[in-house]
Amino acid sequence: MEKQIPKNVRQIGNVSDKPKIYVEDYVDTFLNQLCDKTEENPNGAFLIGQTTGEEGKECVYISGAIQMDEIEVVGPDVAIGENVFASAKEKRKEFFEEEDQIIGWFLIIPGNPLVVNSNIKKLHEKFFLNKNSIFIMKEPVEKDEVYFTFKNGDLVQKGGHYIYYEKNQSMQNYMLSERKRLGITPSEVVTDKAAKDFRSLIRDRMEEGDRGHTSKWTYAASTFLVLVVLIIGVTMINNYDKMKAVQSSLDQLSDALVQNEDKSAISASADGENVENQSEDQKSAAEDTDDQSAGTPGKEESASADTDSQNSETQDTKAQKTNDTASADTTAYDTYTVQDGDTLVRISLKVYGSKGYVDKICQLNNLSDGDLIYVGQKLLLP
DSSP states (O other), rough: OOOOOOOSSEEEEEEOSSSEEEHHHHHHHHHHHHHHHHSSSSSSEEEEEEEEEETTTTEEEEEEEESOOOOEEEEEEEEEHHHHHHHHHHHHHHHTTTTTEEEEEEEETTOOOOOOOHHHHHHHHHHHOOOTOOEEEEOOOOOOOEEEEEETEEEEOOEEEEEEOOOHHHHOOOOOOOOHOOOOOOTTSOOHHHOEEEHHHHHHHHHHHHHHHHHHHHHHHHHHHHHHHHHHHHHHHHTTHHHHHHHHHHHHHHHHHHHHHHHHHHHHHHHHHHHHHHHHHHHHHHHHHHHHHHSTTHHHHHHHHHHHHHHHHHHHHHHHHHHHHHHHHHHHHEEEETTTTTOOOHHHHHHHHTTTHHHHHHTTTTOOSSSSTTTTTTEEEE
């Protein structure tokens, strides 16, 4: 069956010429990781995939890569032994599908330019004489790369290629199996930010299909929640009149309490004025006595005795009036008998409709701890 052209692709360079080359993202990652592991000696891999399409619509799909076991250096040239190619064939059978064949190779030569010389051309003709076979050269530091296809007996440079994404379990299995020898695993990430963003984007698109299966259940649950909210809203509207009546009663009770508080304040102020007036009268009487005593010669002792007597009477009068005032102040407050379950907060809410009177109740009743009240206790209310 002919391979389908991938839909989720990222274009690299100019892809107008033929054949169109598609490289799976895990393969591209693997080749970049080989660059990271290459130091001074050459390194390479065999490319696994398919070549499909009719004349004028040729496509090459590179879905796997197998690292070369060994690359020999012979003077200025490199050499790949028959045993290295045979080993790659065995690994292809072990990890990849039957329709996936070795369709090209990949080479890293540190310090060499990215051009095809006679040595590279001979190696390609030795193993890959098929039309549209692929050769890739990559620079290990900057990771610059050049793609070639074999046409009319020559390696022709390509202008660009595509990167596509799929699960590619075969390539993942190979990378996991070879991780100890190669030091490479699928979890390693290429530093190319565009490649990472591309993979994340494609993964999100693939997961959208899975989320679509659960969307119907999510919609049903959302509809049920909306119905519950509507029912609660209707119930609250039906109870609105009752709530309004309760609020009206609380407002009336609060107004009555405020009026009683104002009356108590006015009564206390009047008592205070009476005490002050009486004190002024006593001071005036004392001054008159002193004047009379000073103006009558020979009667100093009698005047002094009278003055002491008047002062004594004045002090008794002040004490009596102070007691009367304290008694009047005490009787000016309302009292509240503590009931079962009461706290000062509940009493403040019950009497005043507010929590703001708790401190005043404590001060008036000399309570250090507002919670230490008992059933039957009588509290003065401000």
